Amino acid sequence: MGAAFSARSDSSEGVPVVLNVYDLTPINNYLIWFGLGIFHSGIEVHGMEYGFGAHDFPSSGVFEVEPKKCPGFIYRCSIQLGRINMDPEQFREYIEKLACDYYGDTYHLISKNCNHFTDDVSSGLVGRHIPGWVNRLAKIGALCNCLLPEAMRVPVAVKQISDYPGFSSDGSESFSMMTTTTTTHEHLQFENDDTDPEKYLLSQSSSSEVTLVKESQR
Numbered sequence: 001m002g003a004a005f006s007a008r009s010d011s012s013e014g015v016p017v018v019l020n021v022y023d024l025t026p027i028n029n030y031l032i033w034f035g036l037g038i039f040h041s042g043i044e045v046h047g048m049e050y051g052f053g054a055h056d057f058p059s060s061g062v063f064e065v066e067p068k069k070c071p072g073f074i075y076r077c078s079i080q081l082g083r084i085n086m087d088p089e090q091f092r093e094y095i096e097k098l099a100c101d102y103y104g105d106t107y108h109l110i111s112k113n114c115n116h117f118t119d120d121v122s123s124g125l126v127g128r129h130i131p132g133w134v135n136r137l138a139k140i141g142a143l144c145n146c147l148l149p150e151a152m153r154v155p156v157a158v159k160q161i162s163d164y165p166g167f168s169s170d171g172s173e174s175f176s177m178m179t180t181t182t183t184t185h186e187h188l189q190f191e192n193d194d195t196d197p198e199k200y201l202l203s204q205s206s207s208s209e210v211t212l213v214k215e216s217q218r
Contacts (some may be wrong), residue, residue, distance in 0.1 A: 043122065061103055
């Protein structure tokens with residue numbers, strides 16, 4: 001899918017589009033040597049980070065959070081994907097429209113997870129996919145899932161967002177969660193799939209507020 005807006009991949013002009021990648025487990029430090037890992041990712045634009053998570057309701061599962069501080073995950077690295085010419089209002093309109101396709105009750109660990117969301121945003125904004133290693137395990141899982149008997153296949157969704165205090169089914173409330181996160185020794189940028197992400201992590205406590213993004217009305 002081509003870029004929906006004017007993109008600038010090699011210019012200092014425009015607004016940067018950044019992919020923030022998180023570990024779901026410390027085991028990633030071993031899996032990464034095989035080009036695998038269990039990752040969460042969010043897209044950072046205009047000083048906020050946007051991700052996708054699961055809940056039980058037919059409404060937006062897209063949320064915004066302070067960059068690099070998504071609760072419950074271990075920050076690994078940031079990857080600059082490109083630049084766009086969009087003001088905050090235009091970008092907000094874009095995200096709200098995309099949220100119509102990412103309801104919380106449609107989340108699927110293999111076929112529609114947070115990394116599929118960030119890949120869609122990246123493709124739509126700058127015309128490029130996120131690095132393959134971020135969602136490679138889901139792609140392998142999709143292949144294996146097709147080969148398994150139906151009774152043994154991966155369940156439809158993994159519940160996440162609705163477990164946070166203050167969650168509202170109509171998406172009208174924000175909710176805060178105190179969490180211990182981890183940041184990398186330094187913030188590295190990886191521009192292709194062959195570059196290994198940063199492997200050394202340093203602990204750092206932080207708190208962050210997560211707010212659901214309401215989908216636009218169709």
